[in-house]
Amino acid sequence: MKSILVLVAVVGALCVLPFLGGNAYTLHIYGLVGIYAIVAMGLNLVFGYTGQISLGHAAYFAVGAYISAMTTIDLGMPYIIGLLAAIVATFILGYLVGTPSLKLEGAYLGMATIGFGEIVKMTLVNWEDVTRGPTGISRIPQPELFGLDFNTPLLRYYFVLGVAVIAFIVYWNLVRSHYGTRFVAVRDSAKAASAMGIDLQRTKTLAFAISTAFAGVGGSLYAHVNRYIAPDAFGLGESINLLVMTVIGGMGTLVGPIVGAAVVVYLRESLQVLADFNMLIYGLLLMLLMVFVPRGLIGSFKLFWQKRWGHAESQ
Amino acid sequence: MLASLMQQIVSGLAIGSVYALVALAFSLTVRALNQINFATGELFMLGAYFGIAFTVMLGLPFWMAIPTTAIAVSLVGVAFEKLAYRPIFKANADHPARLHILIICSTVGTGIFLQNGAMLVWGAQALPFPKVFDQTPLDIFGVLIPSEYLWITLVAVLLMAVLNFFLQSSWTGKGLRAAAQDRETAALMGVRLSAADSWTFGLSAGVGAVGGLLIGAISFAYPTMGAGYALKGFTAAIIGGLGSMRGALVGGLLLGLAESLVIAFISSVYKDVVAFSLLLLFLQFKPSGLLMKPVQRRV
Numbered sequence: 001m002k003s004i005l006v007l008v009a010v011v012g013a014l015c016v017l018p019f020l021g022g023n024a025y026t027l028h029i030y031g032l033v034g035i036y037a038i039v040a041m042g043l044n045l046v047f048g049y050t051g052q053i054s055l056g057h058a059a060y061f062a063v064g065a066y067i068s069a070m071t072t073i074d075l076g077m078p079y080i081i082g083l084l085a086a087i088v089a090t091f092i093l094g095y096l097v098g099t100p101s102l103k104l105e106g107a108y109l110g111m112a113t114i115g116f117g118e119i120v121k122m123t124l125v126n127w128e129d130v131t132r133g134p135t136g137i138s139r140i141p142q143p144e145l146f147g148l149d150f151n152t153p154l155l156r157y158y159f160v161l162g163v164a165v166i167a168f169i170v171y172w173n174l175v176r177s178h179y180g181t182r183f184v185a186v187r188d189s190a191k192a193a194s195a196m197g198i199d200l201q202r203t204k205t206l207a208f209a210i211s212t213a214f215a216g217v218g219g220s221l222y223a224h225v226n227r228y229i230a231p232d233a234f235g236l237g238e239s240i241n242l243l244v245m246t247v248i249g250g251m252g253t254l255v256g257p258i259v260g261a262a263v264v265v266y267l268r269e270s271l272q273v274l275a276d277f278n279m280l281i282y283g284l285l286l287m288l289l290m291v292f293v294p295r296g297l298i299g300s301f302k303l304f305w306q307k308r309w310g311h312a313e314s315q
Numbered sequence: 316m317l318a319s320l321m322q323q324i325v326s327g328l329a330i331g332s333v334y335a336l337v338a339l340a341f342s343l344t345v346r347a348l349n350q351i352n353f354a355t356g357e358l359f360m361l362g363a364y365f366g367i368a369f370t371v372m373l374g375l376p377f378w379m380a381i382p383t384t385a386i387a388v389s390l391v392g393v394a395f396e397k398l399a400y401r402p403i404f405k406a407n408a409d410h411p412a413r414l415h416i417l418i419i420c421s422t423v424g425t426g427i428f429l430q431n432g433a434m435l436v437w438g439a440q441a442l443p444f445p446k447v448f449d450q451t452p453l454d455i456f457g458v459l460i461p462s463e464y465l466w467i468t469l470v471a472v473l474l475m476a477v478l479n480f481f482l483q484s485s486w487t488g489k490g491l492r493a494a495a496q497d498r499e500t501a502a503l504m505g506v507r508l509s510a511a512d513s514w515t516f517g518l519s520a521g522v523g524a525v526g527g528l529l530i531g532a533i534s535f536a537y538p539t540m541g542a543g544y545a546l547k548g549f550t551a552a553i554i555g556g557l558g559s560m561r562g563a564l565v566g567g568l569l570l571g572l573a574e575s576l577v578i579a580f581i582s583s584v585y586k587d588v589v590a591f592s593l594l595l596l597f598l599q600f601k602p603s604g605l606l607m608k609p610v611q612r613r614v
Contacts, residue, residue: 051412055419100599106415107351107557111549112598115591118546122588187412236542240423247420251413280431286424290417291402 011165018154027153028225029269033262034160035221038167040245040257042214045171047243048252049180050207051187052102053110056117057242060090060212062124062234064219066131069140069229079143079224086220087213094212098205117239124231136230143224156225163221167214168258174210175254183207187252215242248289250296259297321458323575329464331571332471333526337548338555338563339475340523346558347495347515348404350418354395354426355523355548356541361388361429362524363444363531363540364437370445377447377532381470384528385521392520393513399425401512426541434538441535448532467529474525475564478518482560491515523548543587550594556604565606 018027039061046052067089068082077085101112124131131137143150143159150159174180182203185193194200223229241264249260267285271278293300337359344352352358365387369380399421407414448463482488493501494511502508527536530544551570555562570593574586597604 047416053416053419104598104602106349107345108553108598108602110351110415110419111553112595114546115594115598119591119595122591240420243416244420244423247416251416276435277431279427280435283424283427283429283431287399287421287428290421290424291399291406294403294407294413294417 007168011161014161015158018157022154024153027157029265031153031157031160031225033265034157034164035218035225036242036245036261036265037258038164038221039215039218039242040249040261041167041171042211042218043242043246044211044249044251044253044257045174045183045207045214046211047246048250048256049175049183049187050204052204052208053106054113054208054211055110055236055239055243056113056115056120057212057215058234058236058238059117059120060094060215061219061222061238061242062120062229062231063093064090064216065223065229065234066124066137066219067216068220069137069223070130072141072224073137079141080145082224083217083220086216090216090219091209091213094209095205098208098212099201102201102204102208114236114239117236121231121235124234131231134231136228136232137223138228140223140227140229142227143221160221160225163217167217171214172254179203179206184252244286248293248296250298250300250302253296253298253302256296256298263297318458320579322460323579324572325460325464327571327573327575327578328568329467329571330530330574331551331568332468332564333529333544333567334547334551334570335564335567336471336474336522336526336529337544338552338567339478339560340519340526341549341552342558342560342563343515343519343522345552347491348400348512350400350415351422351549352516352519353419353422353545354429355519356543356545357426357429357433358388358392358395358520358541359523359527359530359544359548360433360536360538360541361391362527363536364433364442365524366528366531367442367444367536370447381525381528385474385525388524389517389521392516392518395425395520396513396516400516401509404512430538430541437536437538439538441537443535444531444533463533467533470525470529472564474522475560478522479560487514491518546594547590550590550597553594553597553602553604556607559604559607562604562606566604 017030022030039057043054043057046054064086068079068086071077071082071085072079097116101109101116104112125134127133142156145159150156175183182193182198185196185198186200186203186207190200193203245260245264246257247260248263249258250256267282271281274281295303337355340355340358341351344350362384365384366380369375369383369387370377375383400418403417403421404414407417448461448466450461452459452461453465454460482492490501490506491511491514493504494506494508495515498508501511526544526548527541530540547570548567551566552558552563553566554569555564555566570590573589573593577583577585577589
C-alpha cells in the first residue's frame with residue numbers, strides 16, 4: 001500500500017515537472033529519459049535479476065523502432081498497431097535468439113550478443129529496399145491513440161510518461177511474481193535452482209525475451225517521438241549505453257534503471273559543453289563509477305541506509 | 316589469376332598473423348583472469364600511434380620502435396590494471412556475476428577514454444606512417460609479393476615465439492601460468508597475485524600494441540582503428556580456442572586466409588560478414604574452439 005502511494009506521488013510530481021520551467025528541448029530530454037528508462041528496466045531483468053549478460057540490446061531497440069515506423073508508414077496502420085507489432089516482433093526475436101545463445105555463459109554470451117547486434121545493424125544498412133539503408137527513415141508520424149494526436153512536445157512527454165508508467169507496473173509485478181523469484185534463483189545459484197525443478201534454459205530465455213520486448217517498446221516510442229531513425233544510432237555504443245544505465249542506477253534494484261537512465265541522459269547532454277573533451281570525460285567517469293560505486297547509485301544508497309538505520313528498506 | 320590468388324593468400328596470412336596477436340591479447344586476460352578486456356582494440360590503436368611517435372619524433376629505426384612500443388604500451392596496460400581493474404576486482408571478488416559486468420563497463424570506459432585521448436593528442440584524421448618496408452616486391456617463382464607482408468608475418472610469429480619461450484621457461488612466466496591455472500595454490504607457492512595480474516595486463520597490452528604497430532606500418536593510424544581489429548582478433552581467439560596460445564595463432568591465420576579467399580572468389584564487400592558468421596557459428600556449435608577441450612558444463 002505504502003509503495004503504491006509513493007508511486008502515485010512520483011507520477012504526480014512527474015506530471016507537474018513540465019510546468020517548472022520546461023521548454024521544448026527539456027521536454028524532449030525528459031521524454032528520452034522515459035524511453036531509455038523502459039529499455040533499462042527490461043535490461044535489468046536480464047542483468048540484475050537473472051544475472052545474464054547482453055551487449056546487443058540496441059539491436060532490439062532498433063528492431064522495435066523500425067517495425068513500428070514501417071508498420072505506420074508503409075502499411076498505413078494506426079500507431080497502436082505499430083507499437084503492438086514492435087512488442088510482438090522483439091519478443092519473438094528475443095526468444096529465437098535467446099534460445100541458443102543463453103546456453104553460453106559470461107564472456108561468450110557477451111560476445112554472441114555483440115555479434116548478433118552487429119548483424120542486425122548490417123542488415124539495417126544493407127537491406128535498402130525495406131529499411132531505406134544508411135539514410136534511415138524520416139518523417140515518422142507522431143504517436144496517436146484513438147484519434148488523439150500527440151502533436152506538441154508537452155503531449156508527447158505525457159504520452160511517454162504514460163507508457164513508461166505502464167511498463168514500470170508490468171516490470172514491478174513481474175519482479176514480485178514467482179517468475180521474478182525464479183530469475184533471482186537462477187542468478188544466485190543455478191545449481192540450487194535447477195535442483196528445485198526450475199528449468200534454467202526456459203527461465204533465462206523468458207527473462208531475455210521479456211527484456212527484448214521492453215527494448216521494442218522503447219524503440220517504438222523513440223521512432224515516433226524522435227520522428228527520425230537511422231542505423232548509426234543502434235550500434236554497439238548504444239548497447240553499451242543501455243548497459244551503463246542499468247549498472248549506474250544499480251543492478252537488481254527496482255528503480256535503479258530509471259535513475260540510471262536519467263543520470264546517463266543528463267550526463268551526455270551536459271557534457272556536450274565540453275566539446276572535444278566530452279567523450280574523454282564520459283569514459284573516465286564510467287571507469288571511476290565502476291571503481292567507486294560498484295553497486296550503483298540506488299544499491300549504494302540502500303547499503304548506506306542499512307548501515308545507518310540497521311534495517312533494509314523493502315525493495 | 317593464380318598470381319593474384321597467391322598475393323591474396325600471402326596478404327591474408329599477414330593480416331591473419333596480426334589477428335593472431337590481437338587474439339593472444341584477449342586470450343592472456345581470459346586465461347589468467349577470466350575477464351575480457353574491452354579496451355584491447357584501443358591498446359592496439361595506441362601501438363600504431365606510439366610507433367609513429369617513436370619512428371618520426373624520436374627518429375628510432377623501425378626495428379627499435381617495435382620493442383619500445385611494446386614496452387611503452389605494456390606500461391599503459393599495467394597502469395590500466397592498477398587503476399581500472401584491481402580496485403574493482405578487490406571490492407567484488409566474491410560476486411563473480413557482478414564483477415563480470417563491472418569489468419565490462421570499466422574496460423569499455425577506459426577504451427572510450429583512450430580513443431578520445433588519442434583523438435585529442437593526434438587528431439581525428441588518419442596519420443600516415445613513414446614507409447618503413449622496402450617497396451620493391453619480392454619475385455617468388457614469378458609471383459610478385461609485397462615484402463611488407465612477409466615482414467609482418469615474420470615479426471608477429473617471432474613475437475609469439477618469444478612470448479611462448481617467456482611463459483614456458485622464465486620464472487615469471489611459470490608463475491603467471493601457475494596463477495592462471497589455480498590462483499590460490501599459486502599464491503601459497505609464493506606467486507604474488509597482484510604482480511601476476513599486472514604482468515598479464517602488461518603482456519596483453521604489449522602484444523596487441525605490436526599488432527597495431529604492424530598494421531599502422533602498412534596503412535595509417537587513426538583513433539577508431541581498434542574496434543574492427545578487436546572484433547576480428549576476438550573471433551580468431553574463439554576459432555582457435557579462447558585462452559590458448561596455439562589457438563590464437565591457428566585462429567588468426569585461418570580467419571585471415573578465409574577473408575582473403577572470400578575477397579579473391581566472391582567480393583571484398585563480404586569480407587566482414589565472414590568474421591561475424593564464423594564468430595556466431597563457433598560460439599553456437601563449438602565455443603571451445605578448434606584446439607581447446609570442451610569446458611565441462613556444471614549443472
